Amino acid sequence: MFAVGALGSIVAINLQIRLMDAAGEAQMLGAALNHSALNVANGLGAFFGSLIISAGHGYRATALVGVVLAVLGLIVFAIGLWAQARSPRAEQLSSRHS
Numbered sequence: 856m857f858a859v860g861a862l863g864s865i866v867a868i869n870l871q872i873r874l875m876d877a878a879g880e881a882q883m884l885g886a887a888l889n890h891s892a893l894n895v896a897n898g899l900g901a902f903f904g905s906l907i908i909s910a911g912h913g914y915r916a917t918a919l920v921g922v923v924l925a926v927l928g929l930i931v932f933a934i935g936l937w938a939q940a941r942s943p944r945a946e947q948l949s950s951r952h953s
Contacts, residue, residue: 867893877939900924 871889878885903924904917 896924896928 874885
């Protein structure tokens with residue numbers, strides 16, 4: 856349980872750093888959007904989990920909802936990386952970190 860909590864914190868911090876780097880001059884907006892997205896994700900996870908439970912699928916089925924939401928999040932992340940790599944600003948970011 857400790858490892859799950861620690862890993863979640865590490866991922867959230869690294870996501871925050873990546874968003875602030877990608878935000879350029881709007882770093883505070885990037886940070887605020889990160890917190891907003893995490894709150895929306897918490898709410899959606901609880902909402903979809905409650906739908907599954909109320910549909911009679913039981914508590915174990917909520918794990919499948921979590922898997923689906925995690926995969927969707929990874930897809931969005933991959934699209935973001937792909938779009939960032941294709942943007943002209945990607946060269947500026949990579950040269951700044953070298």
